[in-house]
Amino acid sequence: MPTFMKAIGEIWRCANLYRMKAYEPLNINSFQDTYLLQICKNPGITQDQLSKRIYVHKSNVARQVASLEEKGLVYRLNHQDDKRILQVYPTKKALDLIPLITKMNQQWNQLLMDELSFDDQQKFLEILSFLASKAKETVEHLEEKE
The missing domain is CATH 1.10.10.10 (Winged helix-like DNA-binding domain superfamily/Winged helix DNA-binding domain)
Structure with a gap:
């Protein structure tokens, strides 16, 4: 993979x-x-x-x-x-x-995502959110062991 x-x-x-x-x-x-x-x-x-x-x-x-x-x-x-x-x-x-920072971040997101369909954008964000949650959970467990 x-x-x-x-x-x-x-x-x-x-x-x-x-x-x-x-x-x-x-x-x-x-x-x-x-x-x-x-x-x-x-x-x-x-x-x-x-x-x-x-x-x-x-x-x-x-x-x-x-x-x-x-x-x-x-x-x-x-x-x-x-x-x-x-x-x-x-x-x-x-x-x-x-407001300027927010606008610049939105522009960057739009530059990357504008060629994807709405459904593809939603699915991509769901998967990315899942991976982010899993990464955070893993790091938090590491900190608990210290």
Whole structure:
């Protein structure tokens, strides 16, 4: 059976190149859109929660959040009950970027999917969602064993 990971990897790398170019005027990179979408959707999210939600190592979250903070897109505050925990909040500047990020993501999806029939798109998304759920479940079980 041929591996689907090669195709997924190619799509992911191409998406990064597309977003990198599209996000140049916004002064964000192709990884930071995911962080901004989550932070704006969940103001006050902790860095640990963000790490778990987007399946990225905590050290990467700390670096990306620090970069977003330097750009004036987010700010961090210590949790009121536990000063070791940092909560991340979006600035107005970040909130203003969300419609642009969403539009660019929709354009990318449309570029890839527009030649597929509606039924094929639906079936593809169902299969992809199933695989994503299975991948998340597998990773979460690995973390439980640690």
